[in-house]
Amino acid sequence: MIPQQESEFDIGYLKPYYGKLFPYADMFKWMSYGHDGKHPGCDQSYFGRREFSYTLKGDFYLRFQSFNSALELENSIKEKCPLKIDIGPVYTVDPAKRHAYAQGDNKVFTPVERELIFDIDMTDYDDVRYCCKGADVCLDCWPLMTIAIKVIDASLRDDFGFKHILWVYSGRRGVHCWVCDGKARRLTNEQRASIADYFRVYKGNENSHKKVSLMGAALHPFLATSYTNVLKDYFEKILLTNQNLLATEERYEKILSMIPDESIASELRGRWQDNNRRSSSAKENINVVRWEQCKQLLQSGKHKAQGLRRCVEEIVFFFTYPRLDMEVSKHMNHLLKAPFCVHPKTGRVCVPIDPNRCDEFDPTTVPTLFQLLEELNNEGLRADVNGEWSGTSLGSAVTLFRSSFLEPLLKACKEEIERSYSLKLQQSKNSIGCSSKR
Amino acid sequence: MEIVRPQSHRNLFSPNDAVSVPTIPLYRSAPPLEVRLEDFESFAIDRLRILKGISDGMSRGKKPDEMEKLVKESWKVHMRHQHASEVLNKDIISHFVLRLVYCRTEDLRKWFLSMECALFRHRFRFLTTEAQRAIMDEFDLTCKAVSNVEFENIKEKLGQVARSMGQPSPTVDTIFYKVPFEEVPELVAGRKVFISQGYAYVAMNQVVSLVATLFRSQLSKTLILTNRKWTASIRDHEKHRLTPIVEALSSSYLGPDFSQPREYAEISLKDIDQVAKTSFPLCMRHLFDKLKEDHHLKHGGRMQLGLFLKGVGLNLDDALAFWRAEFSKKIGLEKFEKEYSYNIRHNYGKEGKRTDYTPYSCQKVISSTPGAGDQHGCPYRQFSEENLRAALSRMGVNSRAMEDVMDKVRNRHYQLACTLTFEALHGVTCDAGINHPNQYFSDSQKILQPKVD
Numbered sequence A: 001m002i003p004q005q006e007s008e009f010d011i012g013y014l015k016p017y018y019g020k021l022f023p024y025a026d027m028f029k030w031m032s033y034g035h036d037g038k039h040p041g042c043d044q045s046y047f048g049r050r051e052f053s054y055t056l057k058g059d060f061y062l063r064f065q066s067f068n069s070a071l072e073l074e075n076s077i078k079e080k081c082p083l084k085i086d087i088g089p090v091y092t093v094d095p096a097k098r099h100a101y102a103q104g105d106n107k108v109f110t111p112v113e114r115e116l117i118f119d120i121d122m123t124d125y126d127d128v129r130y131c132c133k134g135a136d137v138c139l140d141c142w143p144l145m146t147i148a149i150k151v152i153d154a155s156l157r158d159d160f161g162f163k164h165i166l167w168v169y170s171g172r173r174g175v176h177c178w179v180c181d182g183k184a185r186r187l188t189n190e191q192r193a194s195i196a197d198y199f200r201v202y203k204g205n206e207n208s209h210k211k212v213s214l215m216g217a218a219l220h221p222f223l224a225t226s227y228t229n230v231l232k233d234y235f236e237k238i239l240l241t242n243q244n245l246l247a248t249e250e251r252y253e254k255i256l257s258m259i260p261d262e263s264i265a266s267e268l269r270g271r272w273q274d275n276n277r278r279s280s281s282a283k284e285n286i287n288v289v290r291w292e293q294c295k296q297l298l299q300s301g302k303h304k305a306q307g308l309r310r311c312v313e314e315i316v317f318f319f320t321y322p323r324l325d326m327e328v329s330k331h332m333n334h335l336l337k338a339p340f341c342v343h344p345k346t347g348r349v350c351v352p353i354d355p356n357r358c359d360e361f362d363p364t365t366v367p368t369l370f371q372l373l374e375e376l377n378n379e380g381l382r383a384d385v386n387g388e389w390s391g392t393s394l395g396s397a398v399t400l401f402r403s404s405f406l407e408p409l410l411k412a413c414k415e416e417i418e419r420s421y422s423l424k425l426q427q428s429k430n431s432i433g434c435s436s437k438r
Numbered sequence B: 001m002e003i004v005r006p007q008s009h010r011n012l013f014s015p016n017d018a019v020s021v022p023t024i025p026l027y028r029s030a031p032p033l034e035v036r037l038e039d040f041e042s043f044a045i046d047r048l049r050i051l052k053g054i055s056d057g058m059s060r061g062k063k064p065d066e067m068e069k070l071v072k073e074s075w076k077v078h079m080r081h082q083h084a085s086e087v088l089n090k091d092i093i094s095h096f097v098l099r100l101v102y103c104r105t106e107d108l109r110k111w112f113l114s115m116e117c118a119l120f121r122h123r124f125r126f127l128t129t130e131a132q133r134a135i136m137d138e139f140d141l142t143c144k145a146v147s148n149v150e151f152e153n154i155k156e157k158l159g160q161v162a163r164s165m166g167q168p169s170p171t172v173d174t175i176f177y178k179v180p181f182e183e184v185p186e187l188v189a190g191r192k193v194f195i196s197q198g199y200a201y202v203a204m205n206q207v208v209s210l211v212a213t214l215f216r217s218q219l220s221k222t223l224i225l226t227n228r229k230w231t232a233s234i235r236d237h238e239k240h241r242l243t244p245i246v247e248a249l250s251s252s253y254l255g256p257d258f259s260q261p262r263e264y265a266e267i268s269l270k271d272i273d274q275v276a277k278t279s280f281p282l283c284m285r286h287l288f289d290k291l292k293e294d295h296h297l298k299h300g301g302r303m304q305l306g307l308f309l310k311g312v313g314l315n316l317d318d319a320l321a322f323w324r325a326e327f328s329k330k331i332g333l334e335k336f337e338k339e340y341s342y343n344i345r346h347n348y349g350k351e352g353k354r355t356d357y358t359p360y361s362c363q364k365v366i367s368s369t370p371g372a373g374d375q376h377g378c379p380y381r382q383f384s385e386e387n388l389r390a391a392l393s394r395m396g397v398n399s400r401a402m403e404d405v406m407d408k409v410r411n412r413h414y415q416l417a418c419t420l421t422f423e424a425l426h427g428v429t430c431d432a433g434i435n436h437p438n439q440y441f442s443d444s445q446k447i448l449q450p451k452v453d
């Protein structure tokens, strides 16, 4: 298990972190989406309409903070030293002045843009992992998060055509995803919900045993691709043995209960009880052996019944498929923790994860606040042009953030601003041309 | 009314054939017609009857084919006119009058929008393919048809989608339309389309969703505009003529309203445990028990139970006390006040600018999609058979009634299952059926504590 180092975190350490390491300029550039430039098409009010909110010491919340420049943001964070910074939507007007606009039925103060976000949390996987529970994670269950990143990332890009996607370690037991394409930021709540539902395969909640049901004569291409490219391999090569999914009676009963045909279930039960008693050959992993038997029976020619054909897939989906917190993705005004915050319990920094190399990501080696400050001390005050983090293990995280996410994003934003500006010019020319008609 | 040119000539309406209304007007501009004041009002009322019928049907959880029939019949009854040629005019006029009536607040707009869209959908289905094409033309859709070359490239995927819904694979003759996925949210949500690089491939037989979405967004925009015009000029301008009619029309809307507690109002905090046992439907009983057990409920559960309790007559102070007592056991008083009390006040319309929230109907509860860790939704739909049996026997349903209930559940008639539960527990028949958790409650109270007056 990861040492959670609960005791390590000391709020006093946050001051030097915010003082020297937090990448303000990058955050500001990101949240400006190109509107901080000189181009006449830039909307200078854009960044200032974004809501930030703080969690301060003593569980004190400050919502609707807003800033007009990178410097204002930096000064405020340094002064308040928040335990956690959340990012909300961009509103029609400056959220700090919302009361001035709140009159009557016409909603002047309302969210207009927000990244499409996803929140995946290991606590929702407690019925499919046996290594730890609740807030704990270890390298045996972390692959569940890797799977989630792979499945969702591939679909966001290939199906929905999004390009600017940021994955972030939540600092403890999960991952966050920010989809930042202009098109994604402008989705309505209904459209957000439709994407979240597209990703949903679980029916019901803890009160229904059989959570996944895949009907029909074929899987939807998205599910089929996820299954063959990700889920199947992760289940058979990693989770089956990592989690010992079939090693004990209690565990295999869970899987048997997902088989709708009682005769097959009891045949398997018979075999497995049997070889519990017999000393197994020890050479082959018992989980793998049992899974092969299970697959063979379910897929053998004589059981081609509609319900059974999907059963192997249903089991694999149940144990591997991403479990999203739907509410977070469905509404524009949900807050989400900012990247590069420090998790107050673990002291770990919420660093970006490279989706192309997410299987290499190891939550146990993510830099902690304590470690960073030590590195900072050892380095002395050798300020680099890039900022002080470049001499610490935060360096690679910031570099990744810039090269794989921020730079391509800003390039696209500039192009979009130019495009819509020239379109506007064009339109106003046209309308001047037509105005004599009115 | 403003006078504008009639709509495009594409409306293939032929006056001699008014019975099988060949197309649907898109109501893009107000009719250039002289309307008599009585017609103004009576046409609107006729259309309102149709829309209310749809609304009732939906809240009863009627199935698509039942709805189809309902709409068809109610259209025939209410939209007829002694001069067949006038039906189209009546359609257009009544729509525009109701648009004035329902443009004036957000809640009214929302209701009108969803009923008009439902109506549009059903009418679109009755049309001939030709008439459907004409409407698609109006929305510039026909040009988005997928070419044969492109079809060949993706036909395997299109086949997979069709088979995943139990339909045969499409052939070259099947027409597909390629549109941004944002335009077909309901097809995306149900994974009913193939999506690639931001585009959804919509089959001809799914086109109704696409057209309905476009219709909806067009109507939604014009409702806001109408509202502006109404407040800016029409209201004063028509002070003596139309305004009184419009205002009267809107108060005659919707069915029973559970947002205000009714005759058995004022359940107090001390009675709540008792009435929860005797008069809560299973969906609320489950949330109530879970809350007592875990001292916590996720957002969906808090909304479903909270609004129900409001409808039952728990006043704001009692509601705050109720939630506080449970939540503070787990998260402490301070955190409760900071994070949750706002929401409860909000539900009672005390915080924020929103109007009162209305308790959820069965249809809304049943169609909710609880995720991991959520407790809301309708247990008849969400629970496993085993858990449902256990829950029902805890409520006191005997084994004979149990089988009838389970039978309904298996056929996915959740509200009927709930009705049978009600009947088993109260020993009376309930012909109207259960359509609303608050109706379950008030019907139960009526039986258990007959009013003494």
Ligand code: SF4
Pocket (backbone or CB within 6 Å): B281, B282, B283, B284, B361, B362, B363, B365, B366, B377, B378, B379, B380, B414, B415, B418, B434, B435, B436, B437, B440
């Ligand atoms: S049918 Fe309606 S009242 Fe009954 S449990 Fe379901 S939602 Fe509740």
Ligand SMILES: [Zn+2]
Pocket (backbone or CB within 6 Å): A129, A131, A132, A136, A137, A138, A139, A140, A141, A142
């Ligand atoms: Zn673990």
